Amino acid sequence: MNIKELYQEIILEHGKNPRNLGKTENFNKDAMGKNPLCGDNVHVFLKLDKSKKVEDISFEGSGCAISMASASIMTDLIKGKEEAEVKEIVNDFLGMIKENPELKSKNLKEDEKTKLMCLSGVKQYPMRVKCATLSWHTLISAIDNTQEEINTERLD
Amino acid sequence: MSIENIKKEFPIFNSKVHNNDLIYLDSANSSQKPQSVIDRVNDFYTNEFSNTGRSVHFLAVAATNLYENTRSSVQRYINAKDKNEIVFTKGATEAINLVANTFGQKYLEEGDEILITELEHHSNYVPWHFLRQSKGIKIEFAEINDDGEITLESIEKKITSKTKLIAITHLSNVTGAVLPIKEITQLAHSKGIAVLIDGCQGAPHLKLDMQDIDCDFYVISCHKMYGPTGLGVLYAKKKWLEQLPPYQGGGGMINDVKKDSITYGDLPNKYEAGTMATAQVIAFDQSIKFLEKVGIESMIKHEQELIEYGQEILRKNNSVKLIGNPKNRAAVLSFTIEGVHPHDIATILDEDGVAIRAGHHCCQILHDKLGISASARASLGVYNTKEDLDQLNSSINNCKKIFNL
Numbered sequence: 001m002n003i004k005e006l007y008q009e010i011i012l013e014h015g016k017n018p019r020n021l022g023k024t025e026n027f028n029k030d031a032m033g034k035n036p037l038c039g040d041n042v043h044v045f046l047k048l049d050k051s052k053k054v055e056d057i058s059f060e061g062s063g064c065a066i067s068m069a070s071a072s073i074m075t076d077l078i079k080g081k082e083e084a085e086v087k088e089i090v091n092d093f094l095g096m097i098k099e100n101p102e103l104k105s106k107n108l109k110e111d112e113k114t115k116l117m118c119l120s121g122v123k124q125y126p127m128r129v130k131c132a133t134l135s136w137h138t139l140i141s142a143i144d145n146t147q148e149e150i151n152t153e154r155l156d
Numbered sequence: 157m158s159i160e161n162i163k164k165e166f167p168i169f170n171s172k173v174h175n176n177d178l179i180y181l182d183s184a185n186s187s188q189k190p191q192s193v194i195d196r197v198n199d200f201y202t203n204e205f206s207n208t209g210r211s212v213h214f215l216a217v218a219a220t221n222l223y224e225n226t227r228s229s230v231q232r233y234i235n236a237k238d239k240n241e242i243v244f245t246k247g248a249t250e251a252i253n254l255v256a257n258t259f260g261q262k263y264l265e266e267g268d269e270i271l272i273t274e275l276e277h278h279s280n281y282v283p284w285h286f287l288r289q290s291k292g293i294k295i296e297f298a299e300i301n302d303d304g305e306i307t308l309e310s311i312e313k314k315i316t317s318k319t320k321l322i323a324i325t326h327l328s329n330v331t332g333a334v335l336p337i338k339e340i341t342q343l344a345h346s347k348g349i350a351v352l353i354d355g356c357q358g359a360p361h362l363k364l365d366m367q368d369i370d371c372d373f374y375v376i377s378c379h380k381m382y383g384p385t386g387l388g389v390l391y392a393k394k395k396w397l398e399q400l401p402p403y404q405g406g407g408g409m410i411n412d413v414k415k416d417s418i419t420y421g422d423l424p425n426k427y428e429a430g431t432m433a434t435a436q437v438i439a440f441d442q443s444i445k446f447l448e449k450v451g452i453e454s455m456i457k458h459e460q461e462l463i464e465y466g467q468e469i470l471r472k473n474n475s476v477k478l479i480g481n482p483k484n485r486a487a488v489l490s491f492t493i494e495g496v497h498p499h500d501i502a503t504i505l506d507e508d509g510v511a512i513r514a515g516h517h518c519c520q521i522l523h524d525k526l527g528i529s530a531s532a533r534a535s536l537g538v539y540n541t542k543e544d545l546d547q548l549n550s551s552i553n554n555c556k557k558i559f560n561l
Contacts, residue, residue, distance in 0.1 A: 003507040007500070007558050016495070038499055038515050039529040062529055064497035128503060
């Protein structure tokens, strides 16, 4: 595997200029996550409307190109989706990073899938998988209102 | 033993990493092992294995003698007065916990102060934090200067009438600063304060002379010193080992056991409860012999040339920022690259076979002070060469290219 398959242009670009960085105004759900081994941290802010649709989403945090790009791409894709759709997409993404060769979600358009698959390079770098998944686990924690900080060392 | 050919003593360098030669720059984390150390572990288990100290049969007597031989070698290497001032532990971490626990139990009361520095590894902070929680002691931090050094003055500033122990590193695993431990010890002793030196980084790279330094405790991590994992050394002046209570209870550390009373064994058994890391202790003798064969003076000279060279080429490399600028630096070059996170640096360098470490290196206090969450660290061993540092530099350039810098 070539290192450039991990550091594709789209990842470098999102890593350098993350979308939706900052604190959403009037957010009604949020959660924090961290990777204690490397010090990466993320804080996800969600604004769900009355019909449980993601009206706005943003994140704050610091980390490597992979974790910043992953959070940036995630927030981009999730905006406008229903809560149930979001959960399904997160599961699909985590499944793909863990073992599935491709994304199966019906809630993602083809171009969205292509964008997400840019992160599939981390499968070859087991030490970096947690960088890619931290913000996704944190998003679920925000939706479920668990009030629990996500800690990558306590995940499967 | 010629220092130019020293890589040949380390079989790991026959291994390929992603089809490249291994450029190992992570010795501050753990050093590689010479063939003689590896063989000794194998030989001992194959031909000589027995537990030590308990049985009278042939193998037990031989293993006990080998085990005690290493103690004598360590005594010689660090110039301790007495071989019983050498206690084996499961690591440097356990050695510090041993002192924190026993010294804390006997000599510390609420309001007493332990003075450490902002450079300390978590293993020279967390054990004292336990005492902060259980006994209400205070922990003071001597502050680094802009060059990432701890000066005698920064220590002096934090000493109060309540200071009972100064626990400091010999050599920072992040800034590479060598601390003036002899002067600090003199100052501490003039005020009746005991001194513990965390020698995890110092021991593999600097000359050790306990009579010259005069510290009360000195802690060594054997796996960072070309030795096996699972082994540490606590050097402590005899008066402390005699006065302090035992640490762990179990077999081997007792003198007499009755239903209503127990007396403890003599030094060093008092502190070596249970079956020890016998094979590792015996193999560690080969690590010391290796270092003696290389020669401390020539090792220091070689590594000093490398560190000067490494600083020179990294300073010339735009967008690389070295962490710290200590006048007396050894073995460690930590850096950041503007625009590339340390973990990305480490992953990209690894592809070229260059092994470095990225993260906070168990020094979160220091990274907070520096205002960064992580750094990249290249650290040296006796086997490194200028070519290794050239490869480091060229892989850094590759990394910059990938990130369009």
